[in-house]
Amino acid sequence: MTALLETKGLKAFYGDFQALFGVDITVAEGETIAIIGANGAGKTTLMRALSGVLTNAPDSVFCRGEAVGALAAPDILARGIAMVSEGRRLFPSLTVEENLMIGAYGKRRGAWTLATVYDLFPILKERRANPATALSGGQQQMVAIGRALMANPDVLLCDEISLGLAPVVVRDIYAAFPRIRESGAAIVIVEQDIGQALKVANRVYCMMEGRITLSGRPEALSRAAIHAAYFGAQSHDHS
Amino acid sequence: MTILDTIVQGVLLGGLYALFAAGLSLVFGIMRLVNLAHGDLIVLAAFLILVLVNGLGLNPFLAVLIVMPLMFIAGYALQAVLLNRTLGKDVLPPLLVTFGLSIVLQNALLEGFSADSRRISAGALETASINLGAVTIGLMPLMAFLSAVAVIVGLNLLIYRTALGRAFRATSDDPVTAGLMGIRPRQVFAVATGLAMAVVAIAALYLGTRANFDPTAGPARLIYAFEAVIIGGLGSLWGTLAGGVILGVAQTLGAAVNPEWQILSGHLAFLAVLLIRPRGLFPRAVD
Numbered sequence: 260m261t262a263l264l265e266t267k268g269l270k271a272f273y274g275d276f277q278a279l280f281g282v283d284i285t286v287a288e289g290e291t292i293a294i295i296g297a298n299g300a301g302k303t304t305l306m307r308a309l310s311g312v313l314t315n316a317p318d319s320v321f322c323r324g325e326a327v328g329a330l331a332a333p334d335i336l337a338r339g340i341a342m343v344s345e346g347r348r349l350f351p352s353l354t355v356e357e358n359l360m361i362g363a364y365g366k367r368r369g370a371w372t373l374a375t376v377y378d379l380f381p382i383l384k385e386r387r388a389n390p391a392t393a394l395s396g397g398q399q400q401m402v403a404i405g406r407a408l409m410a411n412p413d414v415l416l417c418d419e420i421s422l423g424l425a426p427v428v429v430r431d432i433y434a435a436f437p438r439i440r441e442s443g444a445a446i447v448i449v450e451q452d453i454g455q456a457l458k459v460a461n462r463v464y465c466m467m468e469g470r471i472t473l474s475g476r477p478e479a480l481s482r483a484a485i486h487a488a489y490f491g492a493q494s495h496d497h498s
Numbered sequence: 499m500t501i502l503d504t505i506v507q508g509v510l511l512g513g514l515y516a517l518f519a520a521g522l523s524l525v526f527g528i529m530r531l532v533n534l535a536h537g538d539l540i541v542l543a544a545f546l547i548l549v550l551v552n553g554l555g556l557n558p559f560l561a562v563l564i565v566m567p568l569m570f571i572a573g574y575a576l577q578a579v580l581l582n583r584t585l586g587k588d589v590l591p592p593l594l595v596t597f598g599l600s601i602v603l604q605n606a607l608l609e610g611f612s613a614d615s616r617r618i619s620a621g622a623l624e625t626a627s628i629n630l631g632a633v634t635i636g637l638m639p640l641m642a643f644l645s646a647v648a649v650i651v652g653l654n655l656l657i658y659r660t661a662l663g664r665a666f667r668a669t670s671d672d673p674v675t676a677g678l679m680g681i682r683p684r685q686v687f688a689v690a691t692g693l694a695m696a697v698v699a700i701a702a703l704y705l706g707t708r709a710n711f712d713p714t715a716g717p718a719r720l721i722y723a724f725e726a727v728i729i730g731g732l733g734s735l736w737g738t739l740a741g742g743v744i745l746g747v748a749q750t751l752g753a754a755v756n757p758e759w760q761i762l763s764g765h766l767a768f769l770a771v772l773l774i775r776p777r778g779l780f781p782r783a784v785d
């Protein structure tokens with residue numbers, strides 16, 4: 260069976276600097292995948308390659324078997340892959356509602372509409388006419404997630420949605436995930452919060468220095484193995 | 499001529515300047531591109547209207563309806579084929595390329611239409627006026643002003659009420675993230691330049707019916723447009739109208755004192771506004 264989304268030997272470069280050294284991941288229909296790893300491990304670079312922001316790995320990214328590594332972001336979106344970028348990246352010139360509506364610019368029909376997104380995050384409806392960047396961090400993250408959902412994606416990529424948010428706010432946001440899963444979308448979450456990642460994911464990949472160092476089902480992974488894969492063998496002794 | 503009449507004529511002239519400037523303002527607001535060939539493109543459109551009016555005997559208002567879509571296509575192609583390639587972190591390439599385009603256009607127009615100065619005839623409308631006692635309003639200047647208001651209302655509706663307008667604003671904010679929404683920034687830029695050129699066609703009608711023009715008339719129109727945009731504040735179309743009006747009133751007041759002071763007093767008003775408010779009167783809040 261061909262995977263919904265897959266990378267094979269994915270390498271990425273920023274000029275001379277190599278950020279990914281042959282990354283292999285697969286995402287199946289309806290699955291929730293977590294990608295964990297310390298700062299600088301290459302998680303965001305991987306997300307950029309999957310979403311079409313980086314387009315220089317033509318033979319390493321596949322969507323339903325089709326090589327899509329050279330396609331630009333709008334073409335990737337047309338294949339059902341939407342991303343919640345690191346740092347949210349809302350459009351400051353647009354209101355909350357306009358930010359959500361622009362998520363549907365690609366016109367993929369499905370269960371997610373303004374009404375269902377407001378149902379998922381009711382606070383956004385109250386604040387719909389506000390400039391998006393006038394909202395609290397947690398609310399802005401809800402806009403970012405809602406905006407990606409408006410494209411009715413088959414795969415939702417979420418890059419560090421809990422970054423900089425208070426634990427209660429993070430809990431509220433993750434509370435929306437079961438309903439997102441019910442809509443049929445596969446989810447790829449990038450997290451530094453290992454506990455949160457292990458709780459929601461069917462499968463986990465751990466990255467370090469541009470490589471996948473561990474993968475498997477959360478219940479099958481020991482704490483020690485995750486720790487080694489996350490921090491590297493040397494720092495294992497220190498903690 | 500009373501002072502009131504002078505001011506009214508200046509306001510109406512400001513409408514023409516706002517028409518010169520609206521396309522420039524739109525394009526700058528969306529892609530931070532300053533098109534130095536803008537004035538020459540107005541003159542090009544004026545010659546196109548002239549050809550239809552003189553060659554086919556069309557009414558100039560009908561001719562402009564034909565030239566608008568032609569200019570839209572020309573603008574779209576210009577952006578898609580040439581100007582998109584110049585956009586990037588460096589601000590110099592678009593300036594150099596549009597400066598070159600300005601020279602190419604002027605020479606091509608000289609080649610095609612000679613250096614003679616021309617005028618688009620609007621028939622009886624040219625001299626028609628409304629007499630309000632102390633103030634006499636020419637019909638053509640009034641229509642130019644109302645066209646400017648209509649263009650700005652229309653562009654603002656487009657920008658703030660439509661999916662395309664949201665795409666304009668989003669792309670202006672953050673083209674990478676706009677791409678993740680399915681927006682193709684280069685295509686959006688091409689549509690924006692196409693729209694700017696359709697507005698240029700309207701400006702060309704009033705340029706060509708108001709006074710004589712020749713192939714070298716572009717750069718001065720660019721300066722007026724530029725001053726109107728800067729006075730109004732970058733990115734605000736109503737600001738651009740206000741900028742045009744300030745420029746127009748300054749010019750007619752200057753001319754009332756001494757006809758040779760018309761152009762100079764416009765530039766002085768521009769400098770005065772820049773001194774007091776370097777970012778213009780209505781700068782965009784988000785930048």
Ligand SMILES: Nc1ncnc2c1ncn2[C@@H]1O[C@H](COP(=O)(O)OP(=O)(O)O)[C@@H](O)[C@H]1O
Nearest residue numbers: 273276278296297298299300301302303304305
């Ligand atoms: N735009 C960029 N230019 C140069 N180097 C970059 C750029 N973005 C990321 N990097 C480098 O690539 C490596 C991986 O970064 P990133 O993918 O952002 O990691 P993570 O998301 O896991 O924190 C880091 O060493 C980072 O410094």
Ligand SMILES: [Mg+2]
Nearest residue numbers: 302303345419
């Ligand atoms: Mg990151």
